[in-house]
Amino acid sequence: MNAAPKSAHLSELTLLGVTAHSLSGQALAEAQQHLAACETCAAKLRELERLGREFSTEVFPRTVDQVSARASSRTAVARWWLAPAAGLVLSAAAASALWVRPGPSGEPGAPETPSEVRPKGAPGFKVLAARGQAVFPVDDGRSLLAPGDRIRFVLRPAGLPYALVAAVDGGGKVTVYYPFGGRQSASIPPERGEVDLPGSIRLDDAPGPERIFLLQSKAPLSARAVERALAPLARKGPAAIRTTTRIDLPVEAQSSVLFNKPGLPARSSPDLRD
């Protein structure tokens, strides 16, 4: 390929590198040499440094506790297996070993065809479970998970910028798993391929079955609206939870997976590991 013409100015990435003191050696020397001769870039650097000072003196003091709290809530989800007495243990959800595809655009609550491999690039999600050191995919409707198992979610955004994960369990409880503690869908980076949602959920001893819903949309969805939409399903009990794979919400794509708990009839548990 022909080389593109070299820019007359430093890129913003380089300038940020100067402000962050992450440049060194020749890169730093070249940047400094350019800045000494180019008022445009020097002015831009001053602006970036001013914004950095604004952050340090105004934004950081005001927001550091909030950031810490938000990060703690996410890591607490992953650490519940260490501190079950914290009262934050939630029931877990089963997921398919394969990517679960969004259901057909039919009537809400209609039975879905068995999970299948989704064409590359389409939205969908899968759930991984961990038991001790073992990690395994969870198969929709087939997996039998135990209290103490941990699960996490991986989704394929496929151009949909918002996602919310919620679950309904056999005990009649509805919980928004992701974003945990959030009031609406979380923004998902428009990356290709898979996105690993932060945090994990530790299984408690709530009765099964339990179904997890992934709701993907172009606009954020209210967590409260999702909880209200799932409440009737929760009240109907295990039989309805087993057969209802979609909920009536304004989303562009939704998927769900089901798992069983010990002591309840299970279709099979081929991936149980001791």
Added chain:
Amino acid sequence: MSRDRLVELYRTYGGVIYARCRRLLDDAQAAEDATQETFLRVQRHIGRAPDNAEVLRWIYRIATNHCLNELRNRKHRVPLADVDLRAPCDSPADRLADRQTAREVILQVPEKLAIVAWLYHVDGLEQAEIASLLGMSRRTVVYRLSAFQEQARSFLAPSRTATLFSQSESQPAKK
């Protein structure tokens, strides 16, 4: 990760993220929110970064993707017809005009073209730098820039064809 470690990271990289988001979103509150979201994502992966320089590149990429996503979802955007197109020069005001044009055109195209076009036309990164940052080949970068220019032309009338593209157009792409 301990709270002290988290605070240290936020203190160390928060200013860079904030500056980046402010430049992209042009709104202090939006930049604060975007900074938090970006930082929370960065926090999960910070242990994988081999050194300081790679952390910054990682943050830069995450912040850019997040902010472009936010810009796309904004309801109010400057109509292309209202964007004043001027020839590029070293004047900051004129540079802003070109940058503004580039921003508005870029937000019209698909995401995979938008990120490459933004890094090239707005941020001024070289093609090889973009390829390295996004983890793709330089050939792919060139292809996506060409695809962006094709789509961008449909948004701009011939009489207002952006001189923004003049440098790229003068250099034929290698086969």
